[in-house]
Amino acid sequence: MCAAVTAALPVLLTAPAAVAxxxxxxxxxxxxxxxRLGRPGAQVDPLAGAPALPADLTGQSWIVSDxxxxxxxxxxxxxxxxxxxxxLKILFADTVLPKFDRNTVHKVADEEITGLGAGSSLVGIKxxxxxxxxxxxxxxxxxxxxxxxxxxxxxxxxxPQTVAEMQARADALQARDTKVISPDGYDMDGQLxxxxxxxxxxxxxxxxxxxxxxxxxxxxQFPGAxxxxxxxxxxxxxxxxxxxxxxxxxxxxxxxxxTTNAGSTxxxxxxxxxxxxxxxxxxPASYQKVYDxxxxxxxxxxxxxxxxxxxGKLVDELPPGAAPTGQAxxxxxxxxxxxxxxxxxxxxxxxxxxxxxxxxxGVGGWLAVAAAGGAAGYGVLVLRRRRAARTx
Numbered sequence: 126m127c128a129a130v131t132a133a134l135p136v137l138l139t140a141p142a143a144v145a146x147x148x149x150x151x152x153x154x155x156x157x158x159x160x161r162l163g164r165p166g167a168q169v170d171p172l173a174g175a176p177a178l179p180a181d182l183t184g185q186s187w188i189v190s191d192x193x194x195x196x197x198x199x200x201x202x203x204x205x206x207x208x209x210x211x212x213l214k215i216l217f218a219d220t221v222l223p224k225f226d227r228n229t230v231h232k233v234a235d236e237e238i239t240g241l242g243a244g245s246s247l248v249g250i251k252x253x254x255x256x257x258x259x260x261x262x263x264x265x266x267x268x269x270x271x272x273x274x275x276x277x278x279x280x281x282x283x284x285p286q287t288v289a290e291m292q293a294r295a296d297a298l299q300a301r302d303t304k305v306i307s308p309d310g311y312d313m314d315g316q317l318x319x320x321x322x323x324x325x326x327x328x329x330x331x332x333x334x335x336x337x338x339x340x341x342x343x344x345x346q347f348p349g350a351x352x353x354x355x356x357x358x359x360x361x362x363x364x365x366x367x368x369x370x371x372x373x374x375x376x377x378x379x380x381x382x383x384t385t386n387a388g389s390t391x392x393x394x395x396x397x398x399x400x401x402x403x404x405x406x407x408x409p410a411s412y413q414k415v416y417d418x419x420x421x422x423x424x425x426x427x428x429x430x431x432x433x434x435x436x437g438k439l440v441d442e443l444p445p446g447a448a449p450t451g452q453a454x455x456x457x458x459x460x461x462x463x464x465x466x467x468x469x470x471x472x473x474x475x476x477x478x479x480x481x482x483x484x485x486x487g488v489g490g491w492l493a494v495a496a497a498g499g500a501a502g503y504g505v506l507v508l509r510r511r512r513a514a515r516t517x
Contacts, residue, residue, distance in 0.1 A: 157299055158321060159437035162203050168436040169199040175432035179421040183410035186320040187418070189426040192328050192394060192401040195439035198426055200320070203437075206302045207407050209318035210382030211246070211269045211517055212390045213310035215326040216303070216318075218265065218336055220294040221281050227259040227335065237279040238272045242311040244385075245271035246517045248347060248363060260348055266339040266380070267365045268347075269517045274309040284308060298325045299440045312386040320405040321439075327379045327392045327403055328439055340378025343371050366517055368416050369393055373423065377401070381415070383517040389415035395423050402426045403439075 156163030188203040235252040248270030264273030278287040300322035306313035330336040349359040377394040
């Protein structure tokens with residue numbers, strides 16, 4: 126199955142001019158989800174008859190978990206903080222999707238779709254036309270449209286407010302590796318997440334029936350322009366950019382992402398025999414491998430689910446007003462495990478995390494930029510920082 130998927134995938138990435146190194150502050154006093162998730166290298170606790178982990182995995186970070194129980198079946202540097210690309214749209218949807226009725230109609234203003242980052246993936250929204258909220262969400266989930274994200278963000282009170290709400294949502298989910306700078310996942314200095322956090326976002330999102338339906342949709346018709354001769358509005362087809370949807374048995378969704386800075390990242394959920402598994406793979410060796418390695422880890426997870434002891438847990442959302450546990454907040458110094466070893470030197474397991482470094486500007490810095498420059502300033506900031514960046 127994996128070979129067939131690989132054969133169908135085009136090579137979309139070229140070597141980036143520069144790849145940002147992960148930001149790695151000092152080791153944590155406690156690791157969200159359990160101490161083993163803070164150790165470098167592959168973490169798995171097999172029982173008799175457990176299958177071996179897939180060979181030749183190249184992802185810098187990955188995690189296999191049970192979406193229902195939260196049990197982490199295996200992981201490799203799951204708290205390593207890396208650019209998330211468009212998988213950050215999972216958090217955007219988890220934050221904003223519950224706010225608007227799917228049948229609400231919104232007329233798009235020109236400023237809502239200006240200032241998008243160069244090379245952004247777009248669904249094709251036009252100013253001065255009306256769109257239903259459900260069409261906008263299909264644009265987010267299927268086409269990974271940054272234009273659809275920005276329209277919804279403006280409906281939500283603006284980009285800065287949406288970014289702040291996304292960060293607050295991440296904090297409530299105890300996703301302490303995540304710092305949000307842009308709502309769409311576009312490459313921005315300091316914008317980071319982890320395989321662990323992305324799994325938390327997906328687990329939360331899948332509890333919303335609308336989220337689950339959108340990410341499982343393979344194709345749809347999207348509203349187009351109005352014909353000047355007939356006055357009738359047309360439509361055009363859009364297809365989900367998730368290359369495993371419809372190919373991997375039982376796949377529910379969730380979201381893929383590709384940028385110059387982040388490489389390829391994918392969060393996939395699949396259901397089989399009443400069990401729902403989540404797999405997140407970040408930054409493998411190539412675009413194709415993100416799908417192959419996700420499929421291989423899903424295969425392993427379904428085969429191993431009753432033959433391994435959990436090595437950690439996807440933590441539950443904090444009750445309102447509750448104090449966070451484990452790592453420090455995402456906007457400050459967030460602990461992370463050390464960088465991944467090269468494929469030839471990766472250990473099977475290790476015992477002590479290490480690291481050092483710092484972060485870029487936080488949400489407060491972004492809010493200050495937005496207050497000073499408004500939407501136009503946001504566009505200039507994005508274009509200057511990542512002229513060659515691209516997000517799917």
